[in-house]
Amino acid sequence: MDDQEAVRVREFAAGLGIPGLVDVHTHFMPARVLDKVWAYFDSAGPLTGTGWPITYRVEEERRLALLREFGVLRFTSMLYPHKPAMAAWLNAWAADFAARTPDCARTATFFPEEGVEAYVREAVEGGARVFKCHVQVGGFDPADPLLDPVWGLLAEAGLPVVTHCGSGPAPGKHTGPGPVGRVLARHPRLRLVVAHLGMPEYGDFLDLAVRYERVCLDTTMAFTDFCERRAPFPVAERSRLADLGDRVVLGSDFPNIPYPYLHQLRALERLDLGDDWLRRVCHDNGLALIG
Incomplete structure (x- = not known):
């Protein structure tokens, strides 16, 4: 990690005239779960298929300190189950984490299983501000009747x-x-946030955002050198991304990224979509989304 990175991240925000960043896609989860996630990345598992060094592999308190040093004003504890009978326990952990971490928006998750509606309702009534759904890791159909x-x-x-x-x-x-x-x-008013801009089916997910006015997209890992080598964003689609500037939000995947945090910001900057677009993506839209 670069000792000067935090200074440069704060300078990035200051240059846009915003007080800091709002990152809707950061990961905090129980230590034994995160250890397994990191072990998966270390093994170049089948979903990654490539080396994936974790840049910010440090203890939880240090990870929180780093985000604050970067000037991240609001973030999330994205967590997700890969099997039944796991989501409610993760939600309880996330509720406790948010209670002791006021700059983290309380996050919750779910899995298609008996009782899912009850524990999701409990999370909503308890103050959850954002949910995470990982169709790929969970291996489930989001249109499963249990989830309707x-x-x-x-x-x-x-x-x-x-x-x-x-x-x-x-x-x-x-x-x-x-x-x-x-x-x-079935639920056209759903505030779905498409992670990673829908990589690699960027255009198809932009179509959904055009069709459904509450669909948003997060920037997580998009446009970085790491992903542009594997799934480049079509240059022809950039104008549509600009047109949807009020529904694109900053996401990073911190701490599970194979490059510095600053690189995500520079990757967005080099799109050359203008400072107003960057201000909305890096602060305004996220603040409106997760409070």
């Missing part, structure tokens, strides 16, 4: 659901715009 009341509840509550539904870094049985498109057809 959950999507309806979240649409009614107006809460954002950051959803890894694109087929990057490797396609899954239920990834791509089709399955989540069926969810949106």
Whole structure:
């Protein structure tokens, strides 16, 4: 880690005239779960298929300190189950984490299983501000009938659901715009946040954002050198990204990124979509989304 990186990140925000950053896609989770996630990345597992060094592999308190040194004003504790009987426990952990970490928006998650509507409702009524859904890791169809009341509840509550539904870094049985498109057809007011801009099906997910006015997209890992080598964003689609500037939000995947945090910001800057677009993406839109 670069000792001067925090200074440069803060300078980036100051240059835009914003008080700091709002990052809707950061990961905090129970230590034994995070250790398993890191071990997966270390092994170049089948979903990554490549070396993936964790840049910020440090203890939780140091990770929190780094975000604050970067001037990140608001962030999330994205966490997700890969099997049944796990989500409610993760939600309890996240509620406790948010209670002791006031700059973290209380985050919750779910899995298609008996009782899912009850524990999602409990999280909503308890103060959750954002949900995470990982279709790829969970290996489930987001249009599973068990989840229909959950999507309806979240649409009614107006809460954002950051959803890894694109087929990057490797396609899954239920990834791509089709399955989540069926969810949106049933719940058109759902505030779905497409993680990673829907990488690599960028255009298809931009289509969904055009069709459904509450769909947003997060920038997580998009445009970085690491991802442009594998799944480049089509240059022809940049104008549509600019047009949707009020529904694009900053995401980073901190701490599980194979490059410095600053690189994500520089990657957005070099799109040359203007300071107003950057201000909205890096601060205004995220603040409106997660408070």
